[in-house]
Amino acid sequence: MNWKVWSLKKSPWVFHVNAGACNNCDIEVVDLLTPKFDVERFGIKLVGSPRHADALLVTGVGTRQAAKRLQEVYRQTPKPCVVFAIGACACGTGIFSNGYHVVGPVDKIIKEVDPNAIIAYVPGCPPKPEAMISGVVKALSAL
Amino acid sequence: MNQQELDKKLSEVKNKLTGIERKSDKRIYLLCEVQNSYAINKFLFEGVGCRFVIATGIDSDNCFEVLYHYSYDETGCVITIKAFIRDRKQPAIESLTPFLPAAEWIEREIHDVLGIDFKNHPNLRRLILADDWPAGVYPLRKDLPKAN
Amino acid sequence: MHNTVKKPVLAVGPFHPLQEEMEFFQLTIDGEKVTDIDVRLSYNHRGIEKISETLQFDQVPYLVSRICGICSASHPLAYVQAVEELAGIKPPDRALYVRTIINELERIHSHLLWAGLAGHFIGYDTVFMWAWKYREPVLDLLEEITGNRNNYGNVKVGGCREDVPNEIIPKLLKELDALEKKTEMLTKAVLDDPILHARLKGVGVLHKEDAIKYAVTGPTARGSGIAIDVRRDDPYAAYAELDWNVITQSEGDVFAKAVVRLLETIESIKIVRQALKKLPDGPISVEVKEIPPGEAIGHAEAPRGETFHYVRSDGGNRPIRHKVRAPSYVNVPSFKASCIGQDLADVTITLAAVDPCYSCTERLAVVDSHNMITHTYETLLRLSQEKTQRIKKDIGGPELKMEDL
Numbered sequence: 297m298n299w300k301v302w303s304l305k306k307s308p309w310v311f312h313v314n315a316g317a318c319n320n321c322d323i324e325v326v327d328l329l330t331p332k333f334d335v336e337r338f339g340i341k342l343v344g345s346p347r348h349a350d351a352l353l354v355t356g357v358g359t360r361q362a363a364k365r366l367q368e369v370y371r372q373t374p375k376p377c378v379v380f381a382i383g384a385c386a387c388g389t390g391i392f393s394n395g396y397h398v399v400g401p402v403d404k405i406i407k408e409v410d411p412n413a414i415i416a417y418v419p420g421c422p423p424k425p426e427a428m429i430s431g432v433v434k435a436l437s438a439l
Numbered sequence: 440m441n442q443q444e445l446d447k448k449l450s451e452v453k454n455k456l457t458g459i460e461r462k463s464d465k466r467i468y469l470l471c472e473v474q475n476s477y478a479i480n481k482f483l484f485e486g487v488g489c490r491f492v493i494a495t496g497i498d499s500d501n502c503f504e505v506l507y508h509y510s511y512d513e514t515g516c517v518i519t520i521k522a523f524i525r526d527r528k529q530p531a532i533e534s535l536t537p538f539l540p541a542a543e544w545i546e547r548e549i550h551d552v553l554g555i556d557f558k559n560h561p562n563l564r565r566l567i568l569a570d571d572w573p574a575g576v577y578p579l580r581k582d583l584p585k586a587n
Numbered sequence: 588m589h590n591t592v593k594k595p596v597l598a599v600g601p602f603h604p605l606q607e608e609m610e611f612f613q614l615t616i617d618g619e620k621v622t623d624i625d626v627r628l629s630y631n632h633r634g635i636e637k638i639s640e641t642l643q644f645d646q647v648p649y650l651v652s653r654i655c656g657i658c659s660a661s662h663p664l665a666y667v668q669a670v671e672e673l674a675g676i677k678p679p680d681r682a683l684y685v686r687t688i689i690n691e692l693e694r695i696h697s698h699l700l701w702a703g704l705a706g707h708f709i710g711y712d713t714v715f716m717w718a719w720k721y722r723e724p725v726l727d728l729l730e731e732i733t734g735n736r737n738n739y740g741n742v743k744v745g746g747c748r749e750d751v752p753n754e755i756i757p758k759l760l761k762e763l764d765a766l767e768k769k770t771e772m773l774t775k776a777v778l779d780d781p782i783l784h785a786r787l788k789g790v791g792v793l794h795k796e797d798a799i800k801y802a803v804t805g806p807t808a809r810g811s812g813i814a815i816d817v818r819r820d821d822p823y824a825a826y827a828e829l830d831w832n833v834i835t836q837s838e839g840d841v842f843a844k845a846v847v848r849l850l851e852t853i854e855s856i857k858i859v860r861q862a863l864k865k866l867p868d869g870p871i872s873v874e875v876k877e878i879p880p881g882e883a884i885g886h887a888e889a890p891r892g893e894t895f896h897y898v899r900s901d902g903g904n905r906p907i908r909h910k911v912r913a914p915s916y917v918n919v920p921s922f923k924a925s926c927i928g929q930d931l932a933d934v935t936i937t938l939a940a941v942d943p944c945y946s947c948t949e950r951l952a953v954v955d956s957h958n959m960i961t962h963t964y965e966t967l968l969r970l971s972q973e974k975t976q977r978i979k980k981d982i983g984g985p986e987l988k989m990e991d992l
Contacts, residue, residue, distance in 0.1 A: 316631050318653045318655050318656050320653070320657075324736075330716060330723075331716055332723050356631075359629070391649060391653060392634075394641060395633045397568070397569065397578075397633055397634045422738070490804075492802070492912060492917075506910075510886075512820045515822070517821070517886075519884070539800065539802075540920065566628055567628055569629055570629070
């Protein structure tokens with residue numbers, strides 16, 4: 297296991313991306329910082345730029361307008377990185393599947409620029425913060 | 440104004456309407472043709488003092504409709520102006536934005552999704568569809584298939 | 588330097604961890620003051636109105652509760668009210684009370700969420716942590732009643748899906764008492780804090796005339812002295828039978844809007860308490876057969892303001908037109924009036940003050956197409972927090988004291 301992956305597993309810095317989400321998942325992501333869940337004690341830190349991130353927390357169906365921007369954020373994120381598709385929309389577009397402005401889900405959009413992208417799925421509408429923490433831990437230990 | 444006074448006030452524009460529907464004390468629909476829409480809207484906003492809520496664009500089979508919804512908060516009455524645009528080939532209606540900034544976005548949105556032109560709109564640019572959405576494709580028109 | 592003709596343009600956005608939705612506000616500045624503002628939306632546009640036409644009437648609530656996570660009770664309520672008006676359906680009284688309880692609990696957690704974010708934007712992170720901590724019990728209550736912390740899925744045409752079991756009412760009342768104490772403490776702390784006065788008064792003022800021209804709604808309107816509230820003006824659910832006040836302030840600045848939200852939270856606690864005590868017996872839904880042809884309107888007072896739904900039917904089992912108007916759709920454009928002339932350091936808090944539920948408008952865009960980006964969002968946030976520090980230094984005194992009750 298190389299040094300980068302080791303540090304990723306030790307203390308993942310995550311960047312949150314909204315690709316056309318209703319805000320439910322996003323609020324639960326931010327909730328991770330608050331006293332009840334307090335992910336900073338696990339070393340998980342929410343950063344302000346993809347350039348500092350080890351993992352992307354992506355919410356939303358992937359609207360037509362958001363898709364290119366999501367791909368751009370992915371490109372800017374140093375590799376290796378893990379893309380977490382958070383929520384039913386990000387995992388599989390859910391109830392918005394036949395929307396005329398929807399081009400997702402997230403894995404489809406990311407794989408267009410990197411077929412070998414590492415993608416983890418945390419379903420739920422929204423997934424509870426505990427589910428997100430569990431998902432992140434599981435994915436990183438599988439790496 | 441109470442509801443009775445409001446009803447009386449609304450009759451001032453009667454000559455511009457093609458019909459009035461009172462579904463209840465709190466739901467009134469004023470029907471008109473496209474050319475009178477501007478004047479009736481201005482009357483409701485400035486003359487009566489209603490609050491603009493939103494506009495609904497509809498592709499009806501033989502025409503377009505633009506519904507302007509207003510709230511007269513004092514009595515909780517929602518007054519909707521239903522303007523009929525009979526010209527399906529080049530649907531157009533006078534923009535309200537010059538006197539009602541609140542209408543700016545919704546007119547741009549209806550323009551995006553239905554292709555109705557809002558004459559004299561100060562800023563009729565794309566609002567909600569993606570930058571690369573094809574021109575001339577109006578998602579809320581009935582001739583577009585429902586599935587993606 | 589190239590491009591000396593154009594004034595510098597700032598893009599506010601893209602993704603910032605505490606700004607949940609993508610939005611594109613393009614600011615033009617002259618020195619340190621905002622002179623113009625442009626908004627481009629599209630990122631959250633999912634085409635919900637068109638999707639609605641493919642769903643049956645009783646499936647639409649699941650769709651519209653996902654327009655926005657923090658108004659996820661208000662949208663389906665406004666929608667089912669429209670359909671009930673169309674079909675002449677009257678839900679049973681108990682359902683009306685349950686709807687009231689759920690929607691007020693949503694208002695409480697939404698306003699506390701806002702208080703936390705606003706605190707962060709000006710550099711009061713203790714307020715952020717505190718408000719979000721005390722928001723959790725409200726989410727737990729909602730989960731206990733409806734099965735989910737968010738996206739309750741509780742309203743349907745004709746009534747409610749889940750009841751509030753009588754056995755848990757004593758527990759709910761106890762939680763409300765605890766929450767009330769904490770909210771009152773927060774409110775008093777905010778009202779008494781000279782630093783917050785200096786930081787937020789006179790900032791981001793939306794004058795009454797502009798508030799009317801932009802047709803704003805909710806706390807954005809009530810903070811500018813416009814006393815409108817759908818719960819009182821066109822009563823729905825059980826609001827006409829309960830005793831509560833519409834909260835207004837007249838200054839129109841960020842401080843006024845904060846006060847409105849905090850006092851409304853306390854008012855909401857009172858409403859829930861009354862509703863629980865007066866909860867009538869009986870069923871929570873009526874049978875719904877067909878939806879006849881026609882058109883109707885349903886609106887509700889969401890935490891951000893009026894949520895408005897228009898529904899048209901041709902007698903089939905799907906809506907042929909469903910118009911959704913979220914409160915932020917009229918509140919966000921009013922940034923133009925409240926932001927122009929402001930300092931850069933005040934931009935983030937001015938934007939936050941209308942509590943934009945961006946997803947409600949479904950439409951936000953972040954575009955990075957201008958080469959003249961001089962400040963990122965993080966810079967604007969930092970400027971805002973630094974301004975608070977300067978004021979603290981000038982006035983002296985400790986940061987907001989938040990005793991843990």
